[in-house]
Amino acid sequence: MGNFNITILGCGSATPTVRHMPSAQAVAYGGRLMLIDCGEGTQLQLRRFGLPFSRITDIFISHLHGDHFLGLPGLLSTMALHQNGGTVTVHTFAEGERVLRQILNVFCKELSFDLKFDIIDPSCEGILLDGKHLSVEAFPLRHRVPCAGFIFREKPKLRHIDGAAARFMGVPVCDMQALREGHDWTAPDGTVVPNGRLTTAPSHAASYAYCSDTAFADSVAEAVRGADVLYHEATYGEADSHKARPRGHSTAVQAATIAKAAEVGRLVIGHYSRVIRDEEALADEARAVFPDTVAAREGMVIEMNNLR
């Protein structure tokens, strides 16, 4: 548990522009840092926004296109140069492991940390991380190559003890954990006190879904249903909507349509084509369908705490 937020490191698409960096996001959860995608220049962006490399534990790669992957060799090399320790797990397809090992074998023969790989199934389905407080699950997107979306879900949280009520009833400390877990309490005289009289509802367990790159697909809405925040690519605006499907991408209106169908809390759009010059105008197209939409920009922090 603890702080849960996402920093947008890059929200451009494949062609470099001076407006945006290629895809990368940093998910902070408690003291750990996880990356989603790692486009060229991600290590620079981490430095720019003051996110310490030493806290990176997991890197989730959505698909094997350069603008989502090619910052990884440089980042890992720099981490080794600085003698970062611990374990870093790269969640990627088998081909991603193979090419990364080939690259590191030339450019970074000696790693200072334990590099592990978690191979994403070609179906793009499966639980990639199952921690005490957080899980990360993959689901298939619809792109030109196999491509996984990711959903970060906090585990259900413990109920809050009503301190005044617990003191009044004389609940001993050793019984508190059972109360937090939702059990009723049995007093020494045998009286059963319903849990609801001694606790209040737990904090909201937040969820963050990442969908990039993908064409519009109903199945995506199912996968991200009810997420508090959905990052969905919106490579094109209405003016270029004909380019979206053939290239395996979405428009802002399509991203908003997914957000609406999935009943998410908020939509963040990104992965802008180089032809997008006005991200707010693009977001306006989405807002016509799903009002609570924001346009990603590098350095934006999405706070996941206290959402509800």
Next chain:
Amino acid sequence: MGNFNITILGCGSATPTVRHMPSAQAVAYGGRLMLIDCGEGTQLQLRRFGLPFSRITDIFISHLHGDHFLGLPGLLSTMALHQNGGTVTVHTFAEGERVLRQILNVFCKELSFDLKFDIIDPSCEGILLDGKHLSVEAFPLRHRVPCAGFIFREKPKLRHIDGAAARFMGVPVCDMQALREGHDWTAPDGTVVPNGRLTTAPSHAASYAYCSDTAFADSVAEAVRGADVLYHEATYGEADSHKARPRGHSTAVQAATIAKAAEVGRLVIGHYSRVIRDEEALADEARAVFPDTVAAREGMVIEMNNLR
């Protein structure tokens, strides 16, 4: 012939900072563009400084450290995405060709241009490019891995015709080329007119030398002797001079010592360690030994025309 200049794309060292990008330079000669090294983010820097990818003909890689190489896969991928044609020759060690092919085989299976490799000999010696007007030669530096310096030399230029004298003597157009090449002219009546009466001295043939990464070595001064402009790494200042040799790097004073010994025209220092916060103070250390020193910065253009 034509315009000859160098744009500094990155003059930092391996650790990313928000002050500098990793090593890369663009050499414009006539209509062609050549790169020296290609650190992560080079494609972004080319875009930032308005240098068209489509004109890139040659990429010279000094050595196989990530901060000199890892921008190459992304740059070539973007060139392919944009259907750039022609031929691009990558001059690198054999291992560089192998790993680049492995990477492109995953991230960019279909190139729109003809990608050629020119393998640099492990001795780091040899002529890498021998054009009509320009040659590029490699020479060995002294780093932790095999590392080549590069010297770009304009070929000796043709003499200038003294138009008034040539008209007065009645030299026909068909004889002009021989005059430009320095031959005497024989008039129709058999009189031999010395070349010097019909021409003036050719323009200066400029030369640019690139030395990064390297420890201080006398042999480097020999290799770059008389260059008009020498770019020499100066990773450290005097405060950290003890770090230079063990890491295969130089100080600013050492770079200046090479410049002075080699009797170059001007020294440009770069490849700054992340601990360098004041590049002008570093250049001052060099200027105490070699006054005509400038500190590289991203976007700086070194003009090689009309140097003398």
